[in-house]
Amino acid sequence: xxxxxxxxxxxxxxxxxKVFLECVQDMDHxxxxxxxxxxxxxxxxxxxxxxxxxxxKGDIPEGYSVSREKKERFSLILESASTNQTSMYLCxxxxxxxxxxxxFGPGTRLTVL
Amino acid sequence: xxxxxxxxxxxxxxxxxxxxxxxxYDTSENNYYLFWYKQPPSRQMILVIRQEAYKQQNATENRxxxxxxxxxxxxxxxxxxxxxxxxxxxxxxxxKLRGRNTGKxxxxxxxxxxxxx
Numbered sequence: 001x002x003x004x005x006x007x008x009x010x011x012x013x014x015x016x017x018k019v020f021l022e023c024v025q026d027m028d029h030x031x032x033x034x035x036x037x038x039x040x041x042x043x044x045x046x047x048x049x050x051x052x053x054x055x056x057k058g059d060i061p062e063g064y065s066v067s068r069e070k071k072e073r074f075s076l077i078l079e080s081a082s083t084n085q086t087s088m089y090l091c092x093x094x095x096x097x098x099x100x101x102x103x104f105g106p107g108t109r110l111t112v113l
Numbered sequence: 114x115x116x117x118x119x120x121x122x123x124x125x126x127x128x129x130x131x132x133x134x135x136x137x138y139d140t141s142e143n144n145y146y147l148f149w150y151k152q153p154p155s156r157q158m159i160l161v162i163r164q165e166a167y168k169q170q171n172a173t174e175n176r177x178x179x180x181x182x183x184x185x186x187x188x189x190x191x192x193x194x195x196x197x198x199x200x201x202x203x204x205x206x207x208x209k210l211r212g213r214n215t216g217k218x219x220x221x222x223x224x225x226x227x228x229x230x
Contacts, residue, residue: 004157031216040122042204042220058217090158097216100146100208104158 003027004105006091012111019078021108023091031097032074034058034066037088037107046089049074050097081112115140115214117207119221126195127229133180134190134224136205142166147181147188148206148218153198161203164188195228202226 007022023032031050035043035058045058047066055066063085067075074093078085088109092102116139126132138147145166152158164172164181171179176196180189192199205221 040222042117042119042222043218044220045217048217092158098208098210100148100163100206100216100218101160102218106157 004091004093004103006089006105006108008108009106010109010111012113013078013081014113015082017078017081017112019081019110019112021076021078021089021091021110023074023076023093023105024072025074025093025103026072027093027095027103028071029093029095029103030071031094032068033092033094033102034064034074034076035090035092036060037090043090046076081110083112086110086112115142115207115209115219117205117219117221119205119224121224122222123225123227125227125229126192128195128197130195131191131193132195132226134192134203134205134226136188136190136221138186138188138205138207138221140186140207140209142209142211144210146208146210147179148208149177149179149190150204150206150220151199151201152204152223153201158204162190192226197228197230200226200228 004025033048034046049068065077091105094102147164149161162174176193202223206218
């Protein structure tokens with residue numbers, strides 16, 4: 001089975017801090033994704049990557065950046081955390097770009113005070 | 114732009130009964146995929162079922178089946194013989210297969226389903 005892990009289940013940070021969320025997948029998947037999940041809004045795509053060192057903006061990239069130096073690892077960076085970035089962050093990976101079968105991590109619930 | 118709408122924020126069903134979750138979407142595309150994903154409480158989201166728009170036959174996975182109405186842009190999920198383990202939030206999702214934003218999933222707002230004993 002594909003395993004997607006995220007570095008923290010819960011995280012509390014202060015406004016203005018730089019925050020790193022890490023995601024690792026163990027099945028050699030090409031594609032990786034970062035979403036945020038908010039009540040009533042579903043999942044919204046922040047950034048995605050189809051290859052190492054490659055990234056593309058999703059629907060809500062403002063205030064975020066990403067890094068993919070190795071195929072198995074995709075990091076989400078909040079350069080200067082703000083309270084409106086308090087949310088659940090989900091990482092996902094997929095083998096093929098066009099089959100939609102994504103495997104999700106357990107999520108990181110981030111609170112910015 | 115494509116949109117996905119789930120108009121039922123919460124639903125409940127008695128164990129062993131059947132429940133249908135609704136989803137509508139808006140697109141001008143002819144070829145696309147539709148999905149239902151399940152997110153159990155405190156557990157990872159998993160794919161339940163996928164429907165290819167070019168297929169007329171409704172997809173089925175064990176107790177889970179869909180009613181895909183392409184002209185009406187409707188994609189409902191039917192869960193038969195509901196089990197306590199079906200308690201979860203369910204997300205409907207859309208993916209286009211060509212052009213800009215190909216390969217990206219667009220999710221609905223989610224429906225929380227509680228199965229009662």
